[in-house]
Amino acid sequence: MxxxxxxxxxxxxxxxxxxxxxxxxxxxxxxxxxxxxxxxxxxxxxxxxxxxxxxxxxxxxxGLINAHTHSPMVMMRGAAEDLSIDNWFNQKIWPMEMNLTPERVRVGARLACAEMLLAGVTTFVDHYFHAEQIAQVAIELGIRANLAPTFFTSTGPESREAAFEAARQIRALGNNRVTASLGPHAPYTVSEEDLRRTAEVAQSENFRIHLHAAETQDQTTSSQSQHGATPIQILHRTGILESGALIAHACGLVNEDLPLLAEYADRTTIATCPKVYLKLAMGPTTPIKQLQSANVPVAIGTDGAAVHNTLDLWESLRLTALTQKHQEQDAEWMSLSQTLRLATRNGAQASHQNTGTxxxxxxxxxxxxxxxxxxxxxxxxxxxxxxxxxxxxxxxxxxxxxxxxxxxxxxTTADLTEILTQANGVAHTLVDLTKPGAVQRYAP
Ligand SMILES: [Zn+2]
Missing domain, CATH: 2.30.40.10 (Urease, subunit C, domain 1)
Structure with missing residues (x-):
């Protein structure tokens, strides 16, 4: 070079x-x-x-690090607006995801990587289906990526094992910019048995795990009544925390979760995506102050553009500073330096890369x-x-x-006009709601 x-x-x-x-x-x-x-x-x-x-x-x-996203969801930008979290998932996103194909995911990932690079994002930490397509796109455009092939329990053990296999194949590409993690969706969509199996594979094959957990306080309350445990306690008892996890959101943390996260603070990162919490009216944002006092690092993500509308990490870091000051009612909290550290150094921890400074x-x-x-x-x-x-x-x-x-x-690595033409050529197929069914049902 x-x-x-x-x-x-x-x-x-x-x-x-x-x-x-x-x-x-x-x-x-x-x-x-x-x-x-x-x-x-x-x-x-x-x-x-x-x-x-x-x-x-x-x-x-x-280079900025987008610590949690679902890059191909740029194809649904603006197609699910003014909805509650339940309706966003059940009426729009999960029915729309019946339309996913490897080719459509590839086209979406190209648009997403172009948007991120042009906005100064040099690494994205992704969680999605057909991740092998996203890996090819990251290599083509030259962006750094950590990709977690995603699965739900509802699609059976074959899809779980196929997701693990996709992670192995991404690793086998041997590209130093593209790495893989394991990507169970969340404790409310993946059974404890499947989480245990994920932890087993992660530990024996040296993968990290990237998933959603404790997205809202409602999810935590419902997990306590259904399983007698908070989502974080489930991650603890299934070995996910021990394996090393990037946990998206964690807005619904309760006091008893903090010692569990602190025990594995050396291998845990939380990704906060505040625009999503504001837009879906999800309640309090990620309690960064408490996490920081437990030495658990927090990084910043956009989440998917189907809700965030952009993959603009500048916007996400700005909203992180604003929502943190507002939530803590402390204008001196989440200073300029703290905010910039979250989007750079802590992002490098989330993506397990020697970057960030x-x-x-x-x-x-x-x-x-x-x-x-x-x-x-x-x-x-x-x-x-x-x-x-x-x-x-x-x-x-x-x-x-x-x-x-x-x-x-x-x-310098691709033609933006071609990327836009290609994306606009297939965008309608992804938001089509005529196909019956949904990939999942939101009922945490
Ligand atoms: Zn997400």
């Missing part, structure tokens, strides 16, 4: 604790896909064998943004711009694994 030199940019430094800062006038040297050095800019002609990227006037931030030795996943537009000026505080005023269109260049995959706001 050629060596790349990003010249004359500012660099966002995200420390493990404490305040983020911006270092001005830096050069980032990348070799073998990793950051080799970050040094003050020296005005000199670089060596002939260096590829260079002039980043004068731009700010380099760690611009530090020598880390994989070179870098988003270069231009903060000169009116909505960011005057720039008293670049951290405030990154959390509260930036737009995805301020992203200029994106580097993944040392490769420039977005140059001057244009994908």
């Amino acid at each position: 050629p060596t790349l030199l990003i010249q004359n940019c500012s660099v966002l430094v995200v420390p493990e604790t404490g305040e983020c800062r911006v270092d001005e006038s830096q050069d980032i040297l990348i070799t073998d896909g990793k950051i080799a050095s970050i040094t003050p800019t020296v005005p000199q002609a670089p060596a002939d064998d260096l590829e260079t990227l002039d980043a004068t006037g731009l700010l380099a931030v760690p 611009l530090t020598p030795g880390r994989q070179a996943d870098i988003t270069l943004v231009d903060l000169s537009s009116p909505h960011n000026q005057p720039l008293h505080n670049p951290l405030a711009a990154l959390v509260y005023s930036i737009r995805p269109t301020d992203v200029v260049h994106v580097v993944v694994d040392g490769e420039v995959v977005v140059h001057d706001r244009t994908l």
Whole structure:
């Protein structure tokens, strides 16, 4: 892989604790896909064998990490609006998912990866069906991905085993940007027997697990009355927590869940997706303050665009800061630095990647943004711009694994017009509700 030199940019430094800062006038040297050095800019002609990227006037931030999504659901963007969570699932999404085919999933994943890269997302942590198609798309577009092939208990042990096999096949691709996890849907759609089997496979084959749990307080109450245990207690007694899990949402946590999560804090990450909680009126958001006091890291996701409408992680991190301040009634909580850490460093933990900060030795996943537009000026505080005023269109260049995959706001790996034409050509087939049945019924 050629060596790349990003010249004359500012660099966002995200420390493990404490305040983020911006270092001005830096050069980032990348070799073998990793950051080799970050040094003050020296005005000199670089060596002939260096590829260079002039980043004068731009700010380099760690590539954003979308810690929980269902990428192909961009195909249902805007097709299920103003609905309760029950009706969203039962009247729209799960009947629509009867229409999934490998080809339609591939087309949706291409649109999703294009949207994410152009908005500065360099890694997405995905949970969906036909994940082998999504793997091919991630490789094609050059984005980093951790993919969890999804299953429900209602579709039988064959679909469970097929999902495990899909994870093995993704791993067997041997691509360093694409990794796999196991993807049971949630404790309310997957039996304890199947969760135990998932934990067994995860531990014997060294996979992590990505699933939804405790999405709402109602789910927790109903789990307690049906199973005598909270969703987190079920993950504990089935070995899921011990295996290492990325848990989406966890808005319905109760006090007795925290010690269980704390016991496995070294291998657990929670993904919060606040726009979804607001839009589906799901009640309180993820209790990040309590999780943090139990040392459980929290990262930020969009969830699927069938509810979130975008895969814009800037929007998600902004809503994380706002909803956290509101929920805690504490304007000093979820500071700029805390919010940026969730979307970068903690995202790297969620995706099990050596990314998330611009530090020598880390994989070179870098988003270069231009903060000169009116909505960011005057720039008293670049951290405030990154959390509260930036737009995805301020992203200029994106580097993944040392490769420039977005140059001057244009994908270098695929043709966006073709991606849009293809997506619009099949979008109607995915939202068609004439087929009887549904892939699942929401009744937690
Ligand atoms: Zn989800």
